[in-house]
Amino acid sequence: MDHNNYVIDQLISAKSIAARVEALADTISEHFHDTDKLVVVGLLRGSFVFIADLVRELDLPCEVDFLETSSYGNSMQSSKEVRILKDLRGEIEGRDILVVEDIVDTGHTLKHVIGLLQSRNPARLEVCALLDKPSRREVDVKATWTGFEIPDEFVVGYGIDYAQRNRNLGYIGSVRFIQD
Numbered sequence: 001m002d003h004n005n006y007v008i009d010q011l012i013s014a015k016s017i018a019a020r021v022e023a024l025a026d027t028i029s030e031h032f033h034d035t036d037k038l039v040v041v042g043l044l045r046g047s048f049v050f051i052a053d054l055v056r057e058l059d060l061p062c063e064v065d066f067l068e069t070s071s072y073g074n075s076m077q078s079s080k081e082v083r084i085l086k087d088l089r090g091e092i093e094g095r096d097i098l099v100v101e102d103i104v105d106t107g108h109t110l111k112h113v114i115g116l117l118q119s120r121n122p123a124r125l126e127v128c129a130l131l132d133k134p135s136r137r138e139v140d141v142k143a144t145w146t147g148f149e150i151p152d153e154f155v156v157g158y159g160i161d162y163a164q165r166n167r168n169l170g171y172i173g174s175v176r177f178i179q180d
C-alpha cells in the first residue's frame with residue numbers, strides 16, 4: 001500500500017481536546033484527592049502527548065512512569081498478542097496507579113496491561129483513555145474515564161501515529177485513503 005496516498009480529516013479539534021483534558025484532570029484529581037502515592041503510567045508511544053497535558057492539569061503529587069507494549073508496527077491491523085517491550089522502572093506494590101492510554105480499540109492491550117499491573121498488587125488501579133472505539137471491542141474491558149467515544153475510524157494526531165508519522169498534529173483526525 002502507498003503510505004503517502006491519504007488525507008487527514010479533522011475529527012476533534014485541539015481546543016476540544018484541551019477542554020476535555022482539563023475536565024478529566026478535575027475528575028481524576030477528585031478521585032485520588034487523598035493520595036500521596038500516585039504513579040501515572042503512560043503506555044508508549046501513543047499516549048505521550050496526552051499524558052504530558054494531563055499530568056500538568058492534575059492537582060495532585062504524582063510520579064510518571066512508562067510501559068511500552070507491542071504495537072501495530074506499520075500496519076493498521078490490531079493484534080491479540082500483547083508483548084511488553086519496555087517495563088516500568090519503578091515498583092508499584094501498594095501504590096495508586098493511573099494508566100493513561102491513547103485508544104481502547106479491541107481491548108486486548110488494556111486487558112493485558114491491567115492484568116500485569118494488578119498482579120503486582122497496587123493499592124488502586126484506574127485507567128484514563130483519551131479515545132474509545134466501543135464498536136471494535138473483542139474483550140470485556142473499559143477505561144475508568146474516557147475522553148471521547150469515536151466511530152470505527154483509523155485516527156492520528158495528538159501523539160497517535162500512522163506508520164510513525166503525524167504524532168505531532170495538535171488535533172485528532174481520521175485517515176482517508178485517496179484512489180487515483
Ligand code: 5GP
Pocket residue numbers: 046071072078079101102103104105106107108109110153154155156160161162
Ligand atoms: P487494542 O489492543 O485495544 O486493539 O488497541 C490498542 C492500541 O492499538 C491502541 O493503544 C493504539 O495504540 C492502537 N490503535 C487502535 N486504534 C488505532 C487508530 O485508530 N489509530 C492508531 N494510530 N492506532 C490505533
Ligand code: MG
Pocket residue numbers: 043044045046047101102103
Ligand atoms: Mg496505545
Ligand code: MG
Pocket residue numbers: 046071072073161
Ligand atoms: Mg501505533
